[in-house]
Amino acid sequence: MERSFSATQARRDEEKVAVSVSSEYLQTIYQRLSLITVLLPLLGTIVAIALLPFAPIGISEVALFIVFYILSMVGVEVGYHRYFSHRSFQANKSVQALLAILGSMAAQGGVIFWVAHHRRHHQYTDQERDPHSPHLHGDNFWGQLRGFWHAHLGWVLEGEISNSALFAKDLLRDPLISSINRLQQIWVLLGLLLPAMINGLILGTWIGFLQGLLWGGLVRIFVGQQVINATNSICHMFGSRPFQSGDQSTNNVWLAIPSIGQSWHNNHHAFPSSAVTGLEWWQIDIGTWFIRGFEQLNLVTNVKRPSAKMITNKLELPAES
Numbered sequence: 604m605e606r607s608f609s610a611t612q613a614r615r616d617e618e619k620v621a622v623s624v625s626s627e628y629l630q631t632i633y634q635r636l637s638l639i640t641v642l643l644p645l646l647g648t649i650v651a652i653a654l655l656p657f658a659p660i661g662i663s664e665v666a667l668f669i670v671f672y673i674l675s676m677v678g679v680e681v682g683y684h685r686y687f688s689h690r691s692f693q694a695n696k697s698v699q700a701l702l703a704i705l706g707s708m709a710a711q712g713g714v715i716f717w718v719a720h721h722r723r724h725h726q727y728t729d730q731e732r733d734p735h736s737p738h739l740h741g742d743n744f745w746g747q748l749r750g751f752w753h754a755h756l757g758w759v760l761e762g763e764i765s766n767s768a769l770f771a772k773d774l775l776r777d778p779l780i781s782s783i784n785r786l787q788q789i790w791v792l793l794g795l796l797l798p799a800m801i802n803g804l805i806l807g808t809w810i811g812f813l814q815g816l817l818w819g820g821l822v823r824i825f826v827g828q829q830v831i832n833a834t835n836s837i838c839h840m841f842g843s844r845p846f847q848s849g850d851q852s853t854n855n856v857w858l859a860i861p862s863i864g865q866s867w868h869n870n871h872h873a874f875p876s877s878a879v880t881g882l883e884w885w886q887i888d889i890g891t892w893f894i895r896g897f898e899q900l901n902l903v904t905n906v907k908r909p910s911a912k913m914i915t916n917k918l919e920l921p922a923e924s
């Protein structure tokens with residue numbers, strides 16, 4: 604299978620290089636940055652809700668929330684995840700740049716940082732070196748609760764940085780993606796200012812500007828962070844496991860729409876290089892709708908999907924009665 608990232612090569616390199624960056628200085632900086640990235644959207648959401656009785660929102664704030672939510676989720680799920688982490692289709696440079704910038708607006712870290720973490724997650728899923736497995740804190744109730752917290756948010760606040768020289772060498776060598784990655788904070792700021800300015804212009808007031816900043820920016824980032832983090836926590840704990848994926852990943856129907864398809868997570872772990880995560884007709888997978896749309900417009904090619912035989916071969920055998 605065509606993948607510039609080679610798992611075998613990474614395994615070999617691993618003997619020489621550590622899986623995470625061991626600089627205390629960098630870790631402290633990243634820890635503080637992560638705290639701000641988590642706290643600001645939370646605070647923004649509280650302020651947005653508290654303001655509702657005094658300045659009710661209208662159609663423009665709802666529309667900005669939905670549009671910027673979809674754009675940033677497409678950036679993360681179709682871009683960061685299915686394209687950059689797994690190379691599950693091919694895309695030209697402009698599509699790559701657009702996806703990387705949209706993904707950056709979700710405030711989940713730069714594309715190279717995200718991909719390094721995610722590839723590490725696939726290489727060590729639910730084992731000791733997995734950066735966010737919920738299953739490494741004990742089997743009793745408290746152990747599971749601690750595991751859930753770690754998988755959902757704890758790992759973000761710990762400030763661990765996966766070694767991108769080991770897991771994302773291909774992206775580090777890509778000048779376009781490296782430049783977009785370096786400007787991460789600018790894209791986050793753009794994702795806050797754009798909805799603010801659009802709403803400010805539509806309503807012609809400063810309160811309109813503020814409501815745009817809150818609903819299209821901070822509230823949208825807060826909801827997106829919770830949904831994406833839920834793939835690490837909920838989708839490794841609750842749901843069905845139709846495939847033998849060798850880990851504890853699950854399919855979760857409730858998160859399918861907000862996660863735009865990422866929550867068919869057992870399907871994804873069974874077939875990580877597939878561009879399609881909803882493998883049954885009823886498994887809503889909005890990410891794939893976008894990929895198919897881009898394909899129709901000749902913007903992406905070589906969209907990968909497992910064959911019917913591959914799917915049957917990996918199905919979990921029913922337990923013997």
Ligand SMILES: [Zn+2]
Nearest residue numbers: 724835852868
């Ligand atoms: Zn997973």
Ligand SMILES: [Zn+2]
Nearest residue numbers: 688721725875
């Ligand atoms: Zn993945």
